Amino acid sequence: MAPAKVRGILERLDAGEVVIGDGGFVFALEKRGYVKAGPWTQRPLPSTLRQLHREFLRAGANVMQTFTFYASDDKLENRGSKLSFTGAQINAAACDLAREVASEGDALVAGGVSQTPSYLSCKSESDVKAIFKKQLDVFVDKNVDFLIAEYFEHVEEAVWAVEVLKETKKPVAATLCIGPKGDMHGVSPGDCAVRLVKAGAQIVGVNCHFDPLTCVETVKMMKAAVEKAGLKAHYMVQPLAFHTPDCNCQGFIDLPEFPFGLEPRILTRWDMHKYAREAYNVGIRYIGGCCGFEPYHIRAVAEELAAEKGGLPAASEKHGTWGAGLEMHTKPWVRARARRDYWENMKPASGRPLCPAMSTPDGWGVTKGDADLIQQKEATTQDQLKPLFDRTKSN
Numbered sequence: 001m002a003p004a005k006v007r008g009i010l011e012r013l014d015a016g017e018v019v020i021g022d023g024g025f026v027f028a029l030e031k032r033g034y035v036k037a038g039p040w041t042q043r044p045l046p047s048t049l050r051q052l053h054r055e056f057l058r059a060g061a062n063v064m065q066t067f068t069f070y071a072s073d074d075k076l077e078n079r080g081s082k083l084s085f086t087g088a089q090i091n092a093a094a095c096d097l098a099r100e101v102a103s104e105g106d107a108l109v110a111g112g113v114s115q116t117p118s119y120l121s122c123k124s125e126s127d128v129k130a131i132f133k134k135q136l137d138v139f140v141d142k143n144v145d146f147l148i149a150e151y152f153e154h155v156e157e158a159v160w161a162v163e164v165l166k167e168t169k170k171p172v173a174a175t176l177c178i179g180p181k182g183d184m185h186g187v188s189p190g191d192c193a194v195r196l197v198k199a200g201a202q203i204v205g206v207n208c209h210f211d212p213l214t215c216v217e218t219v220k221m222m223k224a225a226v227e228k229a230g231l232k233a234h235y236m237v238q239p240l241a242f243h244t245p246d247c248n249c250q251g252f253i254d255l256p257e258f259p260f261g262l263e264p265r266i267l268t269r270w271d272m273h274k275y276a277r278e279a280y281n282v283g284i285r286y287i288g289g290c291c292g293f294e295p296y297h298i299r300a301v302a303e304e305l306a307a308e309k310g311g312l313p314a315a316s317e318k319h320g321t322w323g324a325g326l327e328m329h330t331k332p333w334v335r336a337r338a339r340r341d342y343w344e345n346m347k348p349a350s351g352r353p354l355c356p357a358m359s360t361p362d363g364w365g366v367t368k369g370d371a372d373l374i375q376q377k378e379a380t381t382q383d384q385l386k387p388l389f390d391r392t393k394s395n
């Protein structure tokens with residue numbers, strides 16, 4: 001049960017407050033060796049999740065998202081996973097853990113649904129909605145504070161998700177994983193946002209797939225279109241913590257480094273200051289992170305917005321704004337870096353000889369409606385992989 005005194009998401013946003021989101025769970029847990037890239041969510045992970053939620057809370061996050069990314073029954077069955085847990089069990093455990101940690105601070109619990117293999121495989125609207133409904137039943141039972149439809153490449157599916165989530169009467173946020181070029185069917189960010197608001201989402205924006213400033217730019221386009229249509233909404237952004245200047249409309253999924261070689265692209269904490277300020281300046285008030293975001297990235301967002309938030313997060317005790325914590329460093333030249341203008345102007349070297357600054361995205365251009373994207377339940381065989389390997393070689 002939610003403690004009565006915690007103020008809701010709309011109450012906070014309506015009052016003009018900044019709400020800080022959490023970070024990238026699937027990527028963080030994959031690196032720590034607890035989830036597999038692709039299926040991502042496959043089982044409850046009590047102690048690991050509790051610790052990660054706590055780290056984001058300590059870093060200043062006001063929202064604990066349930067670790068339910070891709071935890072719909074159709075995705076869990078996907079690609080031959082032999083699972084010992086049902087979707088309902090995984091979703092319920094995720095809600096309990098998020099609530100346990102949220103109650104340790106002033107945080108809210110958000111139940112999340114994401115795009116489904118059923119949609120990509122061209123199943124009907126009612127089939128896809130039934131998948132969302134199953135996850136939603138658990139979120140209602142566990143009384144999450146609000147709902148997020150996140151990581152949708154096609155606005156049509158996101159609208160279906162919002163329509164289902166709305167039935168609960170809980171606040172609904174919707175974020176697409178798109179950039180300025182729009183969704184995978186070519187619908188512009190502005191049109192996507194208008195459709196989501198009309199479907200009933202009170203908070204709209206983007207998550208994942210692109211770097212922070214590209215995501216902020218995309219949400220700015222959404223905001224302009226929603227306002228032009230005479231509608232009202234709150235805005236939200238949860239970008240990657242990777243630089244993606246070379247991406248096409250499919251975002252970082254198309255980069256050759258995805259998902260196991262992205263490290264050289266990670267944003268520094270100082271890049272995060274710039275992101276947080278940009279997002280705030282365009283009027284976005286729910287500011288968080290997605291893949292690549294570690295707790296220290298969220299701490300940087302919270303530090304940049306400390307004046308607006310009315311204070312620093314607990315984790316800043318070990319940091320000090322703009323490197324102030326270096327005052328006690330052993331080496332004098334490092335102590336000399338305990339100041340804002342040093343970190344604000346420092347250009348980090350990549351340290352990687354012979355590496356290009358940018359990559360060429362794969363650009364297979366496969367999306368919903370394309371036979372190659374029909375999802376299967378069986379594990380992919382070597383025979384099925386071979387033509388894919390060959391195609392990559394010829395690119």
Ligand code: MET
Pocket residue numbers: 023024025026027065069112150151208290291
């Ligand atoms: C691939 S996007 C993943 C979003 C999810 N909220 C996570 O952080 O894990």
Ligand SMILES: [Zn+2]
Pocket residue numbers: 024207208209290291
């Ligand atoms: Zn992500």
